[in-house]
């Protein structure tokens with residue numbers, strides 16, 4: 001489906017991450033974890049980029065995507081948009097989806113790779129699905145933690161959602177994990193990891209290293225779904 005819509009809301013998530021909302025067109029169905037293509041006219045040329053939906057299909061009125069702002073031309077054009085400005089959107093695309101089909105899943109997310117995981121977690125908590133979810137969310141610093149409030153709220157309202165935040169360059173006051181997602185972390189935070197389907201999302205390097213780690217842990221490839229946010 002391809003449509004042109006006005007932006008209806010802009011939400012600042014961190015110092016360099018913003019969410020952009022549009023009315024959800026009638027008939028636009030998607031699965032949690034899917035992505036869209038967003039086209040903008042930048043300096044006279046149409047530019048198109050992929051963005052995972054950070055909204056959940058349970059949110060009927062709007063769709064949302066979330067961009068890490070980079071200072072590059074497309075990013076600046078998006079950042080300069082105002083409510084009422086239009087974008088051309090097509091989709092949905094992508095196979096890294098979850099609608100409750102597995103009893104237990106583990107989500108490994110790096111940085112802005114949190115966007116499809118937000119959609120999955122929101123969908124499962126909104127519908128009170130039985131699926132048991134552990135999300136490990138890695139960032140550099142406290143300031144990079146987009147969606148922490150929303151995730152904590154979901155965790156608070158659900159018995160089936162556990163979230164582990166880890167920061168590789170945390171301040172001294174941080175009491176949580178302080179390393180990259182590692183085999184040790186998975187064994188200690190997700191003791192039943194062999195029973196879970198894994199979902200990985202982040203920059204291509206992160207996705208590759210997580211895949212290699214899971215292979216070394218003897219997790220079969222067909223237990224792993226992934227989305228590399230290529231373009232970074």
Ligand SMILES: Cc1cc2nc3c(=O)[nH]c(=O)nc-3n(C[C@H](O)[C@H](O)[C@H](O)COP(=O)(O)OP(=O)(O)OC[C@H]3O[C@@H](n4cnc5c(N)ncnc54)[C@H](O)[C@@H]3O)c2cc1C
Nearest residue numbers: 049050051052066067068070072074075115229230231232
């Ligand atoms: C399926 C899919 C889903 C995606 N979902 C999202 C999403 O939800 N949110 C999102 O922000 N992006 C997402 N992306 C990436 C997005 O499409 C853009 O490529 C990205 O946001 C950068 O676009 P840009 O125009 O700001 O930078 P560009 O001008 O495209 O610059 C990218 C280039 O700049 C460098 N660069 C820019 N930023 C960084 C950085 N932070 N770290 C290292 N190098 C950098 C790299 O050399 C890279 O080649 C997704 C990509 C795919 C394929």
